[in-house]
Amino acid sequence: MSDNKIVFEHAVTTFTHERWDADGQDAPFALEALEEGKILFFPHLSFSLTADEIALLDPTLVDPKRKNISFQPLKNRLTGVAATERIPTVRHLLERYYQDCCRLAAAILPLYRQTLHSPANTLRLHPITAWTNTTSWRKDDSRLHVDAFPSRPTHGQRILRIFTNINPNGENRSWRVGEPFPQLAQRFLPNLGRYSPLNSWLLNKMGITKTRRSHYDHLMLQLHDAMKSDRDYQQYGPQLAVDFPPGSSWICFSDQAPHAAMNGQFMLEQTFFLPPEAMKNPRRAPVKVLESLLHKPLI
């Protein structure tokens, strides 16, 4: 399937930064690549852990009812820690990671400085294989997908994610990445189910969604499911394997760049949301791509 192989440079742009408070000379280049849907890869941007923090790298620290440990820095809200005596160390680690991610975003994505919002991050301690063997296809993130949240509609807000591999045993975080979003949307759009405003209203009334699911949110969820349930697409669709070694970081718009997590353990992940109109080129936002293909507003 050589014609379905994606060229590395078409999907990933590499940067040499070693510091989170990097200088911003690459900023225009980084912004352009990110908004195109590429992954910004920082092979030398590590996040150092103290000895106390290295001791946190143990899956039993995660509450068995949750997938990851999560932190909302603006609310100082930490969830998912099974051992209460470790809470201060985990909180400090996730606060530090948030601060470093803010520094990096300010340096290389200064256009977004005023508009990135609702930060939340996770400490991911389970090996990816723990999920792929036990979850339903819909929750199986080792299948290529774009991010869409069933209970949390985004109404077109962009999902910007920063990741850092903190594996202490030399293990890569291995992903597959997929085709550009406009190509992906054209491929799947004809087969996505119809939107029902009544159904969205009901889901919200019943508390299944936090806000009303817009037509856009409906399409993104349908796209997420259509990709994951298509075995041929998973096996033969356009894709490229990319390894992120320990001590590296990477950034993408995860609502735009198809991705699949194949292997690895121990990672930090920082999420921000961004209004599409805050982009340099809002037409690249998934909501705008879908609206132009369907010739109608979706929010």
Ligand SMILES: [Fe+2]
């Ligand atoms: Fe994802």
